[in-house]
Amino acid sequence: MSLIRESDSEATIEGVRLGDLAERFGTPTLIYSRAEINARVTAFASAFGALDHLPCFAVKANNNLSILSLMATRGMGFDVVSGNELERVLRARGDASKVVFSGVGKLAGELDFALCSGVLSINVESSDEFELALERAKLAGIQAPLSVRINPDIRVSTHPYIATGEKTTKFGVSAEQAAQLLLRAHASKHARAVGLACHLGSQMTDAEPLLRACSLLLSVVDELQTRGVELEFIDLGGGFGVRYNNEREFELGGYARAILGQIEGRGLKLVTEPGRFLIANAGILLTRIIRTKTNDAQRFAIVDAAMNDLIRPSLYQAWHRVSRASLPSDEASEGPWEIVGPICETADTLASGRELAIAKDDLLCIDSCGAYVSVLSSNYNARNRVAEVLVDGDSARLIRRRECLNDQLALETPYLA
Numbered sequence: 569m570s571l572i573r574e575s576d577s578e579a580t581i582e583g584v585r586l587g588d589l590a591e592r593f594g595t596p597t598l599i600y601s602r603a604e605i606n607a608r609v610t611a612f613a614s615a616f617g618a619l620d621h622l623p624c625f626a627v628k629a630n631n632n633l634s635i636l637s638l639m640a641t642r643g644m645g646f647d648v649v650s651g652n653e654l655e656r657v658l659r660a661r662g663d664a665s666k667v668v669f670s671g672v673g674k675l676a677g678e679l680d681f682a683l684c685s686g687v688l689s690i691n692v693e694s695s696d697e698f699e700l701a702l703e704r705a706k707l708a709g710i711q712a713p714l715s716v717r718i719n720p721d722i723r724v725s726t727h728p729y730i731a732t733g734e735k736t737t738k739f740g741v742s743a744e745q746a747a748q749l750l751l752r753a754h755a756s757k758h759a760r761a762v763g764l765a766c767h768l769g770s771q772m773t774d775a776e777p778l779l780r781a782c783s784l785l786l787s788v789v790d791e792l793q794t795r796g797v798e799l800e801f802i803d804l805g806g807g808f809g810v811r812y813n814n815e816r817e818f819e820l821g822g823y824a825r826a827i828l829g830q831i832e833g834r835g836l837k838l839v840t841e842p843g844r845f846l847i848a849n850a851g852i853l854l855t856r857i858i859r860t861k862t863n864d865a866q867r868f869a870i871v872d873a874a875m876n877d878l879i880r881p882s883l884y885q886a887w888h889r890v891s892r893a894s895l896p897s898d899e900a901s902e903g904p905w906e907i908v909g910p911i912c913e914t915a916d917t918l919a920s921g922r923e924l925a926i927a928k929d930d931l932l933c934i935d936s937c938g939a940y941v942s943v944l945s946s947n948y949n950a951r952n953r954v955a956e957v958l959v960d961g962d963s964a965r966l967i968r969r970r971e972c973l974n975d976q977l978a979l980e981t982p983y984l985a
């Protein structure tokens with residue numbers, strides 16, 4: 569579904585014309601809609617209304633401070649995977665007591681920071697990490713709130729790069745090992761056993777694998793209970809799929825009802841870690857056609873955005889809707905068009921075979937760029953990272969200025985011959 573309203577005059581996002589945004593902020597620029605983010609957060613939270621539920625926004629999807637602060641004002645918790653993500657959350661005035669810390673490679677310093685910040689949970693993913701967390705908690709004189717991430721060995725239908733719940737992946741530990749670690753946490757002076765976690769993958773459209781994972785987690789909860797360990801929550805991760813093209817959006821209502829059926833009466837809180845669902849379709853990438861070019865086989869629209877700004881098509885063969893954001897000019901000609909960037913790689917194709925009437929200098933809008941776009945961008949070909957703008961009704965605010973070459977050079981030591 570597109571964020572953009574196309575009228576006889578010009579495409580708009582909320583009350584602002586994309587043409588005006590291009591003039592004011594330049595291109596390429598990522599533009600987010602505050603109203604759409606709010607609507608997605610509301611839809612997500614109300615789907616789980618009947619449950620004792622803490623949604624923790626997966627910071628990896630979009631870590632801009634203004635976006636995080638918007639999430640914090642909506643009462644969201646956060647799922648972080650690095651000390652720097654935690655720092656961003658705190659600077660955006662996120663509540664540390666609603667933060668879960670996931671990831672297989674946490675360092676001692678990151679654990680210290682999380683423990684001293686008072687996070688809700690450190691989601692441990694190996695016995696080595698478990699030992700380190702205990703050691704750091706002992707040194708700090710703090711009781712570490714520990715959950716263990718189970719790898720349930722469940723396959724989900726998504727791109728293999730973002731499937732994380734099979735035992736061939738690096739994530740989590742077996743259910744048996746999770747139980748053992750939580751028993752040890754319970755017995756330790758330096759830890760509290762607070763939860764069990766899992767995350768099966770991203771961009772999932774089917775709830776059934778998650779429900780199977782939930783049953784597995786609950787069987788471990790039960791086993792621990794018989795041994796005197798009362799957990800506070802289960803964390804079923806994120807991965808709720810959105811529509812980029814004609815896929816089905818993850819049906820949250822049915823999922824939440826099924827989870828309620830499984831956990832009702834157990835006194836357990838549910839934690840979720842949605843990223844993409846809350847922000848993917850609340851952002852667009854605005855780009856301008858530098859020039860067009862035709863060869864024997866293809867017609868190319870060469871735009872000023874490239875794979876360093878939007879890597880999803882080259883990395884995951886992802887499809888993004890592309891539309892014209894300015895009125896058609898007299899020179900416009902019909903496609904199919906290859907929408908490509910200036911980078912010296914054939915992989916720098918943002919969209920292929922698009923039927924659009926376009927010409928040099930036209931503005932294009934690439935949909936669904938709110939999640940896993942800015943955070944995955946790079947300086948490849950020494951390109952500057954794009955500006956980011958938040959639209960709110962009739963106004964627009966810069967929330968990340970466009971990089972300049974001096975930003976890139978500032979980190980380097982000149983080579984002195």
Ligand SMILES: Cc1ncc(COP(=O)(O)O)c(C=O)c1O
Nearest residue numbers: 626767770806807841842843844
């Ligand atoms: C542990 C964990 N939680 C949450 C997420 C968020 O996933 P999504 O953005 O698909 O909701 C991810 C993403 O891969 C993840 O690895």
